[in-house]
Amino acid sequence: MIEAILSSYGFGALIASFAIGAVGALALRKSDTAANVWSNAFAVLGSAWGIVYALLAVTAVSAPEYIVDASAAFPLLSVSFHIDKLSAFFIFVISLIAFLCSIYGMGYVRHFYKKYNIGSLGFFYNFFIAGMLLVVSASNALVFLIAWEIMSVASYFLVVYERNDHRNVRAGFLYFVMTHIGTAFILLAFLVMYKFTGSFQFAAIAHNIASIPPFAASVVFVLALAGFGTKAGIIPLHIWLPDAHPAAPSHVSALMSGVMIKTGIYMMIKIFLDVFTDIPLWWGLTVLVLGAVSSLLGVLYALTEHDLKRLLAYHSIENIGIILLGVGSAMVFSSSGMLPLAALGIVAALFHTLNHATFKSLLFLSAGAVVSATHTRNIEEYGGLIKRMPQTAFFFLIGSMAISALPPFNGFFSEWLTFQALFGGILALPSAASWIFVLAVGALALTGGLALACFVKAVGAVFLARPRSEEARHAKESSFSMRTGMAFLALLALVFGVFSGSVSLTIGRVARDIGKFGAAELPFAVSPLEQISVQNGFASASAPAIAMMFIVAACIAALGLRAAYRKQKVVIGETWDCGTPPTSRAEITATAFSRSIIMIFKGILKPTKQTGIEYRDATARYFPKARTITLGISDIYRAYLYEPLQVALTKFSERVKTIQSGNINAYVLYIFVALLVLLVYVIL
Amino acid sequence: MTLGILWTMQILCIPALSPLIIGVIRKIKAVLQNRKGASVLQPYRDIWKLLHKDEVISADASWIFRFAPLAIFAITLVVGASVPVFASFMANGFTSDILVIVYLMAAATFFVALAGMDTGSAFGGFGSSREVTVAALAEGGLLFSLLTVALMSGTSNVFRVAETIASAELTSMLPAFFAFAGFFIVLLAENKRFPFDNPSTHLELTMIHEAMILEYSGKRLALIEWASANKLMIFIALGANLFFPWGIAHDASMVALAGALVAFAIKALAFCASIAVVESVIAKLRFFRLPDVLFVSFILSVIAIGLI
Incomplete structure (x- = not known):
C-alpha cells in the first residue's frame, strides 16, 4: 500500500489532479460556479493526496526517485524527481x-463571479x-528551472488577476521583473556548477562537489543567495513582495506568503x-x-503600513529573516564542525517554516475575509469588526x-528553538563569530517585541x-x-504549539x-508532557504544561471571583472621553x-x-x-539602490546606442570584425 | 508533605505578598516626602474594596475587555509560580525557562494593550501605543540581562541559575552586576515606574499604564491592580534571586528556609527602598527620551555578555 502511494x-x-483541476476549470469557464467548484475540488483532492504522500515519504526508509527518460531527445534534460525527506517536508x-x-477559496472566489473569469483563476x-x-x-537543475518558471509565471498571472485595478498590474510587472532577475x-x-562538475543532476553535483574550486564555490554562493533570496524576499531584494502579495486574491496571497x-528557503x-x-564560515555569517x-x-x-495585506506581507519578510537566522546558524555550525548544533539550527528553521506557513496563511485568509466584507484594505477604515465578524476576529x-x-502557540516554540541555536553559538564559538550571534539574538528579541506591537495595532x-x-x-x-x-489553520497553530515536542522530533528526522x-x-530530547530540553538541559520548556497552568490559574481566578462576589451588578455605559x-x-x-515607534x-x-x-x-x-497632513515613509531602497541602478543602466544603454547607426554597411563591418576576432581567438 | 507545603508557599507567595510590596514602596515614598502615608496594608484594602464594587463596562467593549484582566492575572500566577522566591531547589523544567517567562509577560502586555484599545477612548489607545512601544524596546535589555546570568551558570532555568550563582565567587560576578544595572532599568520600565511612567496618577497626558486601564472598574480593576503588583514582585524576585541569590534555601531544612525568607525580605525591602528613592529624586522623563534609557539598559547587558 505504502509502496503503491x-x-x-x-x-x-x-x-495529475492539479493538472485536471487546471484544464477542467478552463473548459468550464462559461459557468462561474462550475469552474470554481471544479478547480478548488481538484486542488483539495490533490493537496489531501499530497499530505498523505508527504507523511509517508517522511517516514519511508528509502527516498522515492522517479526518472522519465527523455535523454534521447534532450541529452542534458533528464526529467527526474527525487523525494528525500527535505522535499517531503516541503x-x-x-x-x-x-x-x-x-x-x-470555494467561498472566497464567489465574490469574483461576473467580474472576472473564474476559469482562468482556477487554471493558474x-x-x-x-x-x-x-x-x-x-x-x-533544468527540471527545477522549468518548475520554477511554472510557479513564477502562474503566480504572476494570479497577482494581476484583478486587472481592472492598475496598481495590481504595476505590482505584477515589478514581480515579473524581479523574479526573472532572481531566476537569472x-x-x-x-x-x-555545471562547468566544474559536468552535470545538472543535484546528486551528481553533490558527488563531485570537491571539483569546484573555492573561489567558484563562493561565486555560486553569492549567485544562489541573490537568486533564491529574491524569491524568499530578503532585504534589500524584497521590493516586489509587499506590492505583489497583497495584489493577489487572498487565498493566493496566503499561498504566496505562506509557502x-x-x-527559496528550501x-x-x-x-x-x-x-x-x-x-567556509563567512557564508553562514552572511x-x-x-x-x-x-x-x-x-x-x-x-x-508603518496602513494596508492590512501589505502589513502582513512585510511580516513575511520578517519571518523569512527569522528562518534565515536558523539556516545561517546551521551553516556556521556546520563549517565549525559542530553538527548537533547545526541540526538544531535546521530544525528551528524548518519548524518556523511550518509555523509561519500556518499562521501567516491564517492571517491572510482572515484579512481576506475582512477585505471582502468591507471592500477596503485601508486599516483606518475598519474598527469594531469583532462584533460583526466574531469568528473571523477570533481566528485573526x-x-x-x-x-x-x-506561548503556547506554535510561533513561540520555533522562535524558542531559534534562540537556543543562537545561544549555542554564543557559548561555543570563538569571539568574533559569537558577537554576530549576540547581535542576532538582539535582533530577534527586538523583532519579537515590535511584532507584538504591530499585531496589537x-x-x-x-x-x-x-x-x-x-x-x-x-x-x-x-x-x-x-x-x-480559517478554523482548521487556527487549530493547527495551537496543535503545532502544544505538540511542539513531537513535531520537532519529526523534523529532527x-x-x-x-x-x-x-x-x-x-x-534536544523530548520527555513526557512534550517537554523539549536542549543541549543537555541548558533550557527546557513544555507547551502543555504552560497551557494547563494558565487554564487552571484562569479557572481558579474566575470561579473564585464568581463564588465570592455574585451580588455586584455590571452596568453597560458609554466610554468616558x-x-x-x-x-x-x-x-x-x-x-x-505606530507613530511613536516610527519616530524612535x-x-x-x-x-x-x-x-x-486651506484658508476661507x-x-x-x-x-x-481645511488642514491636511500627509505622513509617509520614504522608500530608501528605491531611492538609494534601485533608482541609481536604473539610472546607470539607462545611461549605459544610451552609450551603447551610439554604435547603432542605422547604416547597414556599419553592421556588416561589425559582423566582419566579430568573425575575425573569433577566428583569431580559436587559432590562439 | 513538606514538599506540598513548600509548593503551596511557592505558588501563593507572590500573589499573597505583592500588595504588601506596593504598600511598602508607597510608605517609603511618603516618609521621604515628609508625609505620614497610608498603612502598608492599604493596597489589600483597596483590592478588597474594589472587589465589592459594581462595575461599569463600556458599550463599545468586546469580550477581549472582559477577558483581559483574567488572562493577565492568570499569567502572573503562572509566572509567579515559576520564579525562585525563597528556595532554589524547586525547579520545574516546564515554565521556568527565561524565554518562557519573558514571552509569557509579553502575552500579558498583549492582552492589556488590546483591552486598552477595545473601549475606543483616546486615552486607552494612546496608553496601549506607549505601553507596547516601551515593552518592545525593553525586551532586548530584559532578555540580555537574564541571558547573562544564564550563560554564566550554563542553564536558562531560573531556579538553577539562582543555585549556581549563589555559589559563584564574588570576583566572577562582575558581568552579573552590569547585567543587573540593565535589568533594574527594565524593571522600572516594565512596571511603569519613574522615570517611565507615574504609577500614582490618573490624569496626566503622558500616562501609560493608567491610561490603558482607565475604563476598568470593580472586580476587573481589582484583578488588574493585583496583577500589576504581582508583576512588580516577579521582577523583584528575579532581580533578587538571579543577581544576588545569597541566602536562598538550597534544601528543605527549617533553618535554610527561615534564613531564605529573612534574606528575601531584606532584599525585597532594599528593592522597594531603591524604587522609592528613584521615584522621589528624579522626575519623569519625556516619552521620546525613554528609548535612550532603554538603550542604555540594552548596552549594559551586551557589555555584561562580553565580560563573561
Missing part, C-alpha cells in the same frame, strides 16, 4: 496550506500549486547544506546577518498571538472599538467554507537526512498607534510629513477651512 503513479496522481507544508486555502491556481510541488521535488542569478549559479517564498538549505558540505537585518527591518516596515487573534510568539485597529466607516458598520460574517479553512547530518546526534461624546473620530488610529526609529525609516492649510479667505489667511 510512493510509486511513480502516486506522484503522478498528485501532479511537500507536506505546501499541501497542507493548499488544502485549507482551497477550502477557503492549480498550476501554481503544482509548480511549487515540482520545484521541491525536482532532482535536476539562479541560472548562472547552476551554470557555474511560495519558502521554496533551495538555500539544499544548495548550502546538502549539495555543498564543507562551506546568511545570519541578512536574516537579522530582514527580520528587524521587515517588522519596522510592517509597523489566534494568528496574531502565534506570529507574536506568545492590527487587531486593535481592525477589530476593536467603534467602526470608522459605513462599510465596517455593515460588515457581515464570512461564508461557511471560508470560516472552515528530516534534518538528519540532509547532507552530513546523518551522523549528528539531535541536541472627557465628557465629549465618543465618536469614531475620538479613537486612536493605526497611524497614531526615524534614523532608519526616514518618515516624511507634509502639512497643508486666501488673502486674509486668518480662518483655516
Whole structure:
C-alpha cells in the first residue's frame, strides 16, 4: 500500500489532479460556479493526496526517485524527481496550506463571479500549486528551472488577476521583473556548477562537489543567495513582495506568503547544506546577518503600513529573516564542525517554516475575509469588526498571538528553538563569530517585541472599538467554507504549539537526512508532557504544561471571583472621553498607534510629513477651512539602490546606442570584425 | 508533605505578598516626602474594596475587555509560580525557562494593550501605543540581562541559575552586576515606574499604564491592580534571586528556609527602598527620551555578555 502511494503513479496522481483541476476549470469557464467548484475540488483532492504522500515519504526508509527518460531527445534534460525527506517536508507544508486555502477559496472566489473569469483563476491556481510541488521535488537543475518558471509565471498571472485595478498590474510587472532577475542569478549559479562538475543532476553535483574550486564555490554562493533570496524576499531584494502579495486574491496571497517564498528557503538549505558540505564560515555569517537585518527591518516596515495585506506581507519578510537566522546558524555550525548544533539550527528553521506557513496563511485568509466584507484594505477604515465578524476576529487573534510568539502557540516554540541555536553559538564559538550571534539574538528579541506591537495595532485597529466607516458598520460574517479553512489553520497553530515536542522530533528526522547530518546526534530530547530540553538541559520548556497552568490559574481566578462576589451588578455605559461624546473620530488610529515607534526609529525609516492649510479667505489667511497632513515613509531602497541602478543602466544603454547607426554597411563591418576576432581567438 | 507545603508557599507567595510590596514602596515614598502615608496594608484594602464594587463596562467593549484582566492575572500566577522566591531547589523544567517567562509577560502586555484599545477612548489607545512601544524596546535589555546570568551558570532555568550563582565567587560576578544595572532599568520600565511612567496618577497626558486601564472598574480593576503588583514582585524576585541569590534555601531544612525568607525580605525591602528613592529624586522623563534609557539598559547587558 505504502509502496503503491510512493510509486511513480502516486506522484503522478498528485501532479495529475492539479493538472485536471487546471484544464477542467478552463473548459468550464462559461459557468462561474462550475469552474470554481471544479478547480478548488481538484486542488483539495490533490493537496489531501499530497499530505498523505508527504507523511509517508517522511517516514519511508528509502527516498522515492522517479526518472522519465527523455535523454534521447534532450541529452542534458533528464526529467527526474527525487523525494528525500527535505522535499517531503516541503511537500507536506505546501499541501497542507493548499488544502485549507482551497477550502477557503470555494467561498472566497464567489465574490469574483461576473467580474472576472473564474476559469482562468482556477487554471493558474492549480498550476501554481503544482509548480511549487515540482520545484521541491525536482532532482535536476533544468527540471527545477522549468518548475520554477511554472510557479513564477502562474503566480504572476494570479497577482494581476484583478486587472481592472492598475496598481495590481504595476505590482505584477515589478514581480515579473524581479523574479526573472532572481531566476537569472539562479541560472548562472547552476551554470557555474555545471562547468566544474559536468552535470545538472543535484546528486551528481553533490558527488563531485570537491571539483569546484573555492573561489567558484563562493561565486555560486553569492549567485544562489541573490537568486533564491529574491524569491524568499530578503532585504534589500524584497521590493516586489509587499506590492505583489497583497495584489493577489487572498487565498493566493496566503499561498504566496505562506509557502511560495519558502521554496527559496528550501533551495538555500539544499544548495548550502546538502549539495555543498564543507562551506567556509563567512557564508553562514552572511546568511545570519541578512536574516537579522530582514527580520528587524521587515517588522519596522510592517509597523508603518496602513494596508492590512501589505502589513502582513512585510511580516513575511520578517519571518523569512527569522528562518534565515536558523539556516545561517546551521551553516556556521556546520563549517565549525559542530553538527548537533547545526541540526538544531535546521530544525528551528524548518519548524518556523511550518509555523509561519500556518499562521501567516491564517492571517491572510482572515484579512481576506475582512477585505471582502468591507471592500477596503485601508486599516483606518475598519474598527469594531469583532462584533460583526466574531469568528473571523477570533481566528485573526489566534494568528496574531502565534506570529507574536506568545506561548503556547506554535510561533513561540520555533522562535524558542531559534534562540537556543543562537545561544549555542554564543557559548561555543570563538569571539568574533559569537558577537554576530549576540547581535542576532538582539535582533530577534527586538523583532519579537515590535511584532507584538504591530499585531496589537492590527487587531486593535481592525477589530476593536467603534467602526470608522459605513462599510465596517455593515460588515457581515464570512461564508461557511471560508470560516472552515480559517478554523482548521487556527487549530493547527495551537496543535503545532502544544505538540511542539513531537513535531520537532519529526523534523529532527528530516534534518538528519540532509547532507552530513546523518551522523549528528539531535541536541534536544523530548520527555513526557512534550517537554523539549536542549543541549543537555541548558533550557527546557513544555507547551502543555504552560497551557494547563494558565487554564487552571484562569479557572481558579474566575470561579473564585464568581463564588465570592455574585451580588455586584455590571452596568453597560458609554466610554468616558472627557465628557465629549465618543465618536469614531475620538479613537486612536493605526497611524497614531505606530507613530511613536516610527519616530524612535526615524534614523532608519526616514518618515516624511507634509502639512497643508486651506484658508476661507486666501488673502486674509486668518480662518483655516481645511488642514491636511500627509505622513509617509520614504522608500530608501528605491531611492538609494534601485533608482541609481536604473539610472546607470539607462545611461549605459544610451552609450551603447551610439554604435547603432542605422547604416547597414556599419553592421556588416561589425559582423566582419566579430568573425575575425573569433577566428583569431580559436587559432590562439 | 513538606514538599506540598513548600509548593503551596511557592505558588501563593507572590500573589499573597505583592500588595504588601506596593504598600511598602508607597510608605517609603511618603516618609521621604515628609508625609505620614497610608498603612502598608492599604493596597489589600483597596483590592478588597474594589472587589465589592459594581462595575461599569463600556458599550463599545468586546469580550477581549472582559477577558483581559483574567488572562493577565492568570499569567502572573503562572509566572509567579515559576520564579525562585525563597528556595532554589524547586525547579520545574516546564515554565521556568527565561524565554518562557519573558514571552509569557509579553502575552500579558498583549492582552492589556488590546483591552486598552477595545473601549475606543483616546486615552486607552494612546496608553496601549506607549505601553507596547516601551515593552518592545525593553525586551532586548530584559532578555540580555537574564541571558547573562544564564550563560554564566550554563542553564536558562531560573531556579538553577539562582543555585549556581549563589555559589559563584564574588570576583566572577562582575558581568552579573552590569547585567543587573540593565535589568533594574527594565524593571522600572516594565512596571511603569519613574522615570517611565507615574504609577500614582490618573490624569496626566503622558500616562501609560493608567491610561490603558482607565475604563476598568470593580472586580476587573481589582484583578488588574493585583496583577500589576504581582508583576512588580516577579521582577523583584528575579532581580533578587538571579543577581544576588545569597541566602536562598538550597534544601528543605527549617533553618535554610527561615534564613531564605529573612534574606528575601531584606532584599525585597532594599528593592522597594531603591524604587522609592528613584521615584522621589528624579522626575519623569519625556516619552521620546525613554528609548535612550532603554538603550542604555540594552548596552549594559551586551557589555555584561562580553565580560563573561
